[in-house]
Amino acid sequence: MQTNLTQAATLLKAADNILVLCHANPDGDTLGSGYALLYALQSMGKSVRLACSDPIPGRFSYMSLAAQAIQSDFEPQFIVACDIAALQLFGENLDIYRDKVDLCIDHHLSNAGYAKHTLLNSEAAATCELLYDLCLELCIEITPQIADCLYTGLATDTGCFKFSNTTPRTHRYAALLMEAGADYEKINRLMFETKTKKLICFEPKVMSTMEFHHGDRMAMITITTEMMEQSGIDASMLDMFAAMPRQVEGVEIGVTLKQRDEDHYKVSVRTNEPIDASKLCAVFGGGGHVRAGGCLLEGDLDSVRKRMIDAAGDALENAQQE
């Protein structure tokens, strides 16, 4: 059932022994909104725990030291999910809470509506925007600690206010959070200016695979399992690469081939106007959005490469005719 800010605040005021859940493979917005809620509720004198199926990456440690293991003496009486759009995002260790969520706070249009009450605003750039509103509704003071958490969600979900989901409101909330004491300089450095040594050594290997086709209107990079094994890189560290091929001036279709096993490649497609990435990926049974899509291809590298080059050529030709 959809709920509004006032109703959500009323539910939280009445609750105690509250368990806050973050999604698996946690990012800045699920942790930022989760920890902000934890601190807000604690300041109201409530007993609260936060849980996440996966370990919390070290770069977020300024929010808190760790998610708390739920001790045997903590019996959750009210469960809140932050930024969790669908049940499969709970992760293995939180599966037991799937059908017990009292309140879900989220900004994903695709939210599956699995919770008893859902506070949803798909126009918010981040769930942390909703948490800011909720703190006001609950008359909670935005402490520097809460401001750190909320700023993290705003900044990470918008690529530091760069992506098209950024709104005037996102900027205004960032201003208010800076005034409330968010250490934006430290947070931005940790989120956007810090890479592991492994990754920085892996980057040139990936970049040097870049190839250009169709008069430089298509660029493609390839990451094989052999490359990853040699550098000690796992698939969860590859997110940053998908954006790179499209960054080249003049490129309309940027493709990243990531080998999954012997004969499967996960393909990420990023496009500039007028190419539709989801249409291109649909050729191979994939999907996505206008500017970003994905699909899975079977075959050896040569065959996968060739099929992607051909499909990109068709997409470029069709775009010209339209």
Added chain:
Amino acid sequence: MQTNLTQAATLLKAADNILVLCHANPDGDTLGSGYALLYALQSMGKSVRLACSDPIPGRFSYMSLAAQAIQSDFEPQFIVACDIAALQLFGENLDIYRDKVDLCIDHHLSNAGYAKHTLLNSEAAATCELLYDLCLELCIEITPQIADCLYTGLATDTGCFKFSNTTPRTHRYAALLMEAGADYEKINRLMFETKTKKLICFEPKVMSTMEFHHGDRMAMITITTEMMEQSGIDASMLDMFAAMPRQVEGVEIGVTLKQRDEDHYKVSVRTNEPIDASKLCAVFGGGGHVRAGGCLLEGDLDSVRKRMIDAAGDALENAQQE
């Protein structure tokens, strides 16, 4: 003479045949503030030209097609310098205006005060913040075109709201400019997500020179003239590299060696707390700020490398003792 907003607006209202100057090697803030002023004054019915000593890079072409050549029939009666902190930044082709500037609008604390009147606010993240205030003072409507120009200055001078010079006001102005029609999505893509093919092919070559010293607390990259010649890269395209060595997790001193000629290397130093970059560079007669400094070293690559590694080692040791 220092002037305030009201006085600057009064001067501009009384003026006509106005020449707006941008600094050499133009960036987003000098062009954004210059073009915003041009459009504002044109909307008041005034005759205005904009000039820059160097060609305007193509990525800024959405602001206007080009700086206008000053035709023989245009006799400037009032000259405004935008974001030009010092006389040596006028560039060769604007040298004739050095001692003729009626009004300088700037945000650099170091502004040399060369103009008859100077509107200076060193707390502004960008000169474009002052231009926004000036438009309000002049009762100019912020058109989408003016909003594009002003947003560009705010975004480029703050690394898209990432650097420590960003203030709550910067965010609030960004919000207002988005509402006024700034095409922030396109601008951010052009400014922060677009690299030339040459540069993207050069990047892995530079990254693969990265070496680590002092228990990975120092990282260093090297760019030789031979590497640049082979890739068709010139020195003006190397700005982005200085930040890379410090981006590695755990690195406290990031060093970039750029060969200038046979036996000279320009050295950029970036540090994290507690290392003072300007002190480290002072060892070799250089200088700078706490987090960013530079110096020039004479010698062959081996000797320059060794001296920088030793100096970094000393700095790390001293920092530990303090």
